[in-house]
Structure formats: structure tokens, C-alpha cells
Amino acid sequence: xxxxxxxxxxxxxxxxxxxxxxxxxxxxxxxxxxxxxxxxxxxxxxxxxxxxxxxxxxxxxxxxxxxxxxxxxxxxxxxxxxxxxxxxxxxxxxxxxxxxxxxxxxxxxxxxxxxxxxxxxxxxxxxxxxxxxxxxxxxxxxxxxxxxxxxxxxxxxxxxxxxxxxxxxxxxxxxxxxxxxxxxxxxxxxxxxxxxxxxxxxxxxxxxxxxxxxxxxxxxxxxxxxxxxxxxxxxxxxxxxxxxxxxxxxxxxxxxxxxxxxxxxxxxxxxxxxxxxxxxxxxxxxxxxxxxxxxxxxxxxxxxxxxxxxxxxxxxxxxxxxxxxxxxxxxxxxxxxxxxxxxxxxxxxxxxxxxxxxxxxxxxxxxxxxxxxxxxxxxxxxxxxxxxxxxxxxxxxxxxxxxxxxxxxxxxxxxxxxxxxxxxxxxxxxxxxxxxxxxxxxxxxxxxxxxxxxxxxxxxxxxxxxxxxxxxxxxxxxxxxxxxxxxxxxxxxxxxxxxxxxxxxxxxxxxxxxxxxxxxxxxxxxxxxxxxxxxxxxxxxxxxxxxxxxxxxxxxxxxxxxxxxxxxxxxxxxxxxxxxxxxxxxxxxxxxxxxxx
Numbered sequence: 368x369x370x371x372x373x374x375x376x377x378x379x380x381x382x383x384x385x386x387x388x389x390x391x392x393x394x395x396x397x398x399x400x401x402x403x404x405x406x407x408x409x410x411x412x413x414x415x416x417x418x419x420x421x422x423x424x425x426x427x428x429x430x431x432x433x434x435x436x437x438x439x440x441x442x443x444x445x446x447x448x449x450x451x452x453x454x455x456x457x458x459x460x461x462x463x464x465x466x467x468x469x470x471x472x473x474x475x476x477x478x479x480x481x482x483x484x485x486x487x488x489x490x491x492x493x494x495x496x497x498x499x500x501x502x503x504x505x506x507x508x509x510x511x512x513x514x515x516x517x518x519x520x521x522x523x524x525x526x527x528x529x530x531x532x533x534x535x536x537x538x539x540x541x542x543x544x545x546x547x548x549x550x551x552x553x554x555x556x557x558x559x560x561x562x563x564x565x566x567x568x569x570x571x572x573x574x575x576x577x578x579x580x581x582x583x584x585x586x587x588x589x590x591x592x593x594x595x596x597x598x599x600x601x602x603x604x605x606x607x608x609x610x611x612x613x614x615x616x617x618x619x620x621x622x623x624x625x626x627x628x629x630x631x632x633x634x635x636x637x638x639x640x641x642x643x644x645x646x647x648x649x650x651x652x653x654x655x656x657x658x659x660x661x662x663x664x665x666x667x668x669x670x671x672x673x674x675x676x677x678x679x680x681x682x683x684x685x686x687x688x689x690x691x692x693x694x695x696x697x698x699x700x701x702x703x704x705x706x707x708x709x710x711x712x713x714x715x716x717x718x719x720x721x722x723x724x725x726x727x728x729x730x731x732x733x734x735x736x737x738x739x740x741x742x743x744x745x746x747x748x749x750x751x752x753x754x755x756x757x758x759x760x761x762x763x764x765x766x767x768x769x770x771x772x773x774x775x776x777x778x779x780x781x782x783x784x785x786x787x788x789x790x791x792x793x794x795x796x797x798x799x800x801x802x803x804x805x806x807x808x809x810x811x812x813x814x815x816x817x818x819x820x821x822x823x824x825x826x827x828x829x830x831x832x833x834x835x836x837x838x839x840x841x842x843x844x845x846x847x848x849x850x851x852x853x854x855x856x857x858x859x860x861x862x863x864x865x866x867x868x869x870x871x872x873x874x875x876x877x878x879x880x881x882x883x884x885x886x887x888x889x890x891x892x893x894x895x896x897x898x899x900x901x902x903x904x905x906x907x908x909x910x911x912x913x914x915x916x917x918x919x920x921x922x923x924x925x926x927x928x929x930x931x932x933x934x935x936x937x938x939x940x941x942x943x944x945x946x947x948x949x950x951x952x953x954x955x956x957x958x959x960x961x962x963x964x
Contacts, residue, residue, distance in 0.1 A: 426952025445567025448579025457837025457862030458510030478773030533957030536563030581607030603633035
């Protein structure tokens with residue numbers, strides 16, 4: 368098989384089809400360079416969360432999983448399903464690009480992805496790449512990229528039914544089918560989740576629990592037509608209801624919303640020659656939110672997005688890979704109160720040259736974006752790494768990034784500024800990574816300079832401020848040996864406004880994770896500690912205290928087909944608040960029965 372088609376086949380069958388083995392020290396990743404690479408090849412900090420990692424964790428959401436990633440901070444306004452924000456390496460929450468199966472997701476109004484609406488039951492794997500990737504992905508990829516892969520077809524047919532129940536009136540039903548017939552791989556997953564939740568905002572007049580429920584499914588088909596052509600499609604749909612509190616409401620009022628989150632694509636991979644592979648896809652996304660007070664509909668907004676991509680990967684020699692691509696994204700917003708503009712497009716062209724399969728690994732990339740709303744932006748990146756030994760690979764990198772003003776910034780009926788410039792950044796990074804026997808590690812130190820950050824004035828009108836700086840370091844270590852798996856991760860971030868010297872909101876200086884898993888025959892026990900230090904919440908003019916949270920998972924293989932699991936979150940019932948005035952993660956238990964047939 369030729370090299371380019373091996374790359375495409377690896378992308379489909381390795382990255383998109385079968386779950387990665389949790390015991391592999393060097394997993395395959397595709398997000399960092401838009402091409403399939405092992406984690407040690409990439410000149411960047413990368414965290415891969417596999418399906419096995421999800422099953423052994425106490426996480427009930429994607430946000431829960433991300434809390435343990437070095438350099439990543441999650442803020443959540445209450446319990447399950449409530450609005451969440453992800454901060455990466457001190458950047459703003461809308462400086463993190465979120466992809467689902469290669470498609471950008473999130474509302475164009477606020478410019479952030481609502482991760483709380485993407486069900487964890489549908490997720491096969493998550494790749495977290497820290498550091499700027501605007502030179503490959505465009506706007507928002509200043510702090511990094513989070514790519515979520517939904518479940519895909521498996522080499523052998525499998526069917527899995529799972530039922531869960533726990534405290535806070537929590538219940539979940541999940542059904543999954545996947546397999547392969549000849550050259551066709553398929554997958555279908557469905558899930559129902561419901562919880563009574565907790566009182567999200569104790570300072571409000573509405574002293575009641577705020578529930579959350581969702582119904583979701585995902586489907587995929589990957590078809591190998593011949594030795595050179597593969598076709599595929601996948602889709603995800605989630606909908607539900609979410610109760611929340613308002614400081615303006617009365618005790619007998621109910622504030623809630625109905626949401627819909629959709630994404631899907633069709634794609635093709637074609638080996639045009641022995642050295643050239645083409646990838647093309649057409650994607651669609653929709654995010655809809657209808658807000659209610661009691662039964663009265665008081666504000667609705669919807670984002671519809673179409674995405675088109677053509678990418679070519681060509682081997683110039685046996686050790687040089689050239690990637691070029693063109694991309695178009697069309698966004699449209701509809702709201703119960705009209706925006707001054709309701710649609711815009713972004714056209715882009717990008718290129719990347721990298722060395723492969725040799726000790727010296729060089730990556731260079733450049734991207735040009737033309738946006739209908741704010742004009743042109745050009746971003747670039749270069750990195751050099753050298754594999755001295757399997758245990759030691761140093762690398763250095765430099766990259767620029769930008770963030771386009773969102774629809775609220777430019778066109779909101781409640782206050783906008785059509786003269787805003789795009790936010791820009793430049794990041795310097797140095798790192799080490801490697802593996803020794805069953806132990807692997809990553810270390811990185813970075814500095815990011817931000818310009819033209821968008822903030823709100825006293826009348827909530829957005830404006831471009833001068834500059835800010837984020838600097839820090841990260842370390843992660845994983846050991847897998849026999850019946851043991853040990854993990855340690857820590858991140859230090861100092862993010863400040865250059866004009867005032869004040870710390871940026873909701874970004875603690877330290878976050879960390881310690882985890883250990885031990886197998887005792889049919890029983891597997893996983894103990895985890897998550898912690899973070901104090902941070903400020905300028906919106907509430909108050910401090911957010913740090914915390915340390917202890918989680919435990921016990922999984923028992925009763926038979927070859929039946930697994931029983933008990934998960935305990937925040938066992939010591941620490942006050943794990945991440946947004947001032949809102950409840951944090953409280954102690955909770957969840958029992959599950961999982962049957963494979």
C-alpha cells in the first residue's frame with residue numbers, strides 16, 4: 368500500500384474506527400497537524416483520553432474529563448448540564464477551538480462551544496492539543512484545540528447495553544451497536560440522561576434543585592470502496608432541557624431552556640497516486656437554544672453552520688510531507704431579537720510542511736483567512752524537535768493566533784461594536800517528551816502575548832484593550848506496568864492584564880491530578896485526586912477558593928459479558944466551586960450495569 372493511502376487508512380480505521388488501547392504509551396493523534404502521527408512525533412503538548420479512560424473515570428461529562436488535563440481549567444455555573452467554560456494556558460474561554468469529528472461546533476453568538484450539551488456516552492476519544500493552532504484551523508485556536516471523536520465501527524460486531532442510577536436522582540440508559548461487514552464499518556449509539564441536579568445558584572431567590580435531561584444519538588458508516596477510495600458519513604444529535612436560576616426571578620418562577628446540538632458530515636479519502644492523498648468533506652452544524660420563564664418563551668437564538676474542506680497530503684520524498692487545503696465556513700444566526708447582521712462567511716487556504724519518520728522533526732505551517740465581517744488574517748507556526756533517544760526529545764516552537772469577534776461583539780441588539788479588530792497572539796514554547804520502558808512523560812514551558820483582547824465596558828459594550836500575557840509550565844507522567852497504571856499531571860499558569868497587573872478571571876495558578884489504577888483479578892480500582900488553587904472572579908468582584916477533590920471507581924467483571932461499576936465523586940465532600948455565587952461539584956454516587964452481547 369502506498370504511503371499517502373496508508374495515512375488516510377490509518378486516519379479512518381485507526382483514529383476514527385476503533386478505540387485506542389489504553390495501554391499504548393504512544394497513541395496516534397490527528398489534531399495537532401491534521402495528519403496521523405504518534406504522540407511522540409508531535410512538537411506540542413498532547414493529551415489523549417481514550418474510551419477506556421472514560422470508563423474508568425468518575426466523569427459524567429466532557430468538562431469533568433478536562434479538569435484533569437494540565438494547563439486546562441474548567442469553570443461551571445452549577446451542577447450537571449449547566450453552562451461551562453474551558454480556559455487553556457491562560458487564554459480566554461473563546462480562545463479554545465472545539466471540534467467534533469473534524470467539524471467546528473459552538474454558537475456563533477457567544478463564540479464558545481457548549482460542551483455540557485455533548486453527551487459523554489457518545490464519545491470514543493478526545494484529543495487535547497495545547498498551544499496555538501490558528502495556522503491550521505484559523506480563528507479561536509489561540510490556546511489550543513479540543514477534538515471530540517464520536518464512536519465508530521469496530522473490527523468485530525459488538526452490542527453494549529448500560530443502565531446507571533445514582534444520587535441527585537440521576538439515571539442514564541445507553542445502547543451501542545458497532546461492527547464491520549466486509550468493507551463497511553458501522554456504529555450506532557443512543558443515550559438518555561436525567562438528573563434532578565442541585566441548587567445551582569444559592570444566592571438567588573429560587574431555592575430549588577435545577578435539573579437537566581438529554582436524549583442523544585450518533586451514527587457512522589465508513590465504506591472502503593476499493594484500494595484507493597474510502598467514503599464515510601457520521602452524525603450526532605442531542606436535545607434536552609436545562610433548569611437554571613436567576614437573581615432577578617421570584618421564588619415561584621421556573622427558568623429553563625430547551626437545547627438542540629447537531630453536527631454531521633460526509634467525506635471521502637482518495638489516493639490520487641502513490642504519493643498524493645485527497646480528503647474532502649462537507650459538514651453541517653446546528654445549535655439551538657429556546658429560553659423560558661415558566662411557560663413563556665422570552666429569548667431564542669440559533670446558529671447554523673456549513674463547512675467545506677478539501678485537503679491534500681503529498682509525500683515530496685520518503686521523509687517530507689506537504690499538506691495543503693482550502694476551507695469555507697458559512698454561519699447564520701437567528702434570534703427572537705434581530706441582530707444587525709445575521710450571516711457571514713470565512714474563506715481560508717492553509718499549507719504545512721513537515722518531516723516524518725526521522726529523528727529531526729520540523730513542522731512549518733501558514734494560513735490565510737478572509738472573513739466577511741472583519742477582513743484578513745495571516746497566521747503561521749514553526750517548530751523543531753529532535754529525537755535524541757527514545758527517552759529524550761526536546762523541541763521548540765513559535766506560533767501566532769487570532770480570534771475573530773463573534774456575532775454578539777459585532778451585531779448584538781443589546782450592545783455591539785462593529786469596529787472591533789480581531790484578537791491576536793504570539794506564543795513561544797520549549798518542551799521535552801519521551802518514554803523509558805513503561806513510563807512516558809511530557810514537559811513544556813510557554814509564554815503567550817495577547818493583543819487587542821476584547822472586553823466589556825461599564826455599559827457592556829465590547830472594545831479592544833491593549834495587551835495581556837500568559838506564561839506557565841506543564842508536566843504529565845504516565846506509568847503502566849502489569850496490574851498498575853499511575854498518572855500525574857500538573858500545570859502552572861500566570862495570566863495577567865499588562866496594563867493593570869491584575870490576574871485574569873477564573874484562571875488559577877495551579878491545577879493538578881494524581882491517579883492510580885490497580886487490577887485485582889476481576890476487580891479494577893481507580894483512585895483519583897483533582898486539585899486547583901485560588902483564582903479571582905472579577906465579574907463577581909470576589910475570590911474563588913481552591914479545592915482538592917477525591918474520586919473513586921470500582922469496576923467488577925462479574926462474567927465475560929457483565930460488568931458492574933460503582934463511581935464516587937468528591938468523596939470527602941469538598942466545596943469544589945469554580946464560579947463565584949454558584950454551586951460546585953458535590954458528593955455523588957453512581958452505580959452502573961454494563962452488558963455486552
